[in-house]
């Protein structure tokens with residue numbers, strides 16, 4: 001099966017810290033990859049590099065078989081959901097406006113309604129984004145990321161500070177996008193249990209890649225999970 005993403009010997013050095021150290025892995029079409037790692041593990045740096053926002057890295061990143069340094073065309077196939085942005089209550093944009101910002105061609109306007117319905121946010125389409133709960137805002141940002149029919153959805157720690165009911169809905173939406181619409185998902189999370197339930201592949205990041213493979217292979221191996229949890233806890237304490 002086609003490798004949609006190939007990360008090969010990726011190293012990112014900031015002046016004070018090596019955020020990623022020789023990280024290599026691949027993502028195949030249709031995969032649901034959970035990237036787990038403690039704060040400071042390099043998850044955001046990895047995403048910034050994959051999205052072409054950080055170009056100062058060693059190694060190569062390929063999407064659809066092509067080096068991302070050669071062409072930015074691959075970005076059209078990616079929907080990106082950043083960590084939850086915070087909006088002022090009076091921020092002057094409606095839900096509809098925010099999703100429209102993601103739209104590449106105005107001719108696809110009716111796609112906005114379709115996607116808002118699919119994400120259970122349609123009834124709020126004329127409300128200001130800042131009036132919505134965290135969970136609803138999150139779904140608006142997923143809608144914005146999906147409005148151009150991307151092949152890949154990349155989500156950066158999206159459930160922080162969101163109530164449990166919204167988290168459950170969010171997880172069922174992700175599951176459906178992957179299983180029914182065959183969207184390849186790359187999702188970073190702190191929540192090992194959620195990754196275990198949703199993702200079929202896992203990458204455990206702690207600056208280096210501790211493990212990459214099928215979820216069952218990781219989660220069925222208690223010793224591996226324990227080793228990873230201890231290593232990331234030590235790293236975490238070391239940093240704080």
Ligand code: ADP
Nearest residue numbers: 014017019037038039040041042043044045046
């Ligand atoms: P995560 O998303 O897993 O929390 P990050 O990629 O944000 O990890 O951070 C990895 C390490 O790189 C941290 O030690 C962080 O302080 C450092 N870092 C992240 N971004 C920058 C930057 N732009 N400049 C310098 N250091 C950075």
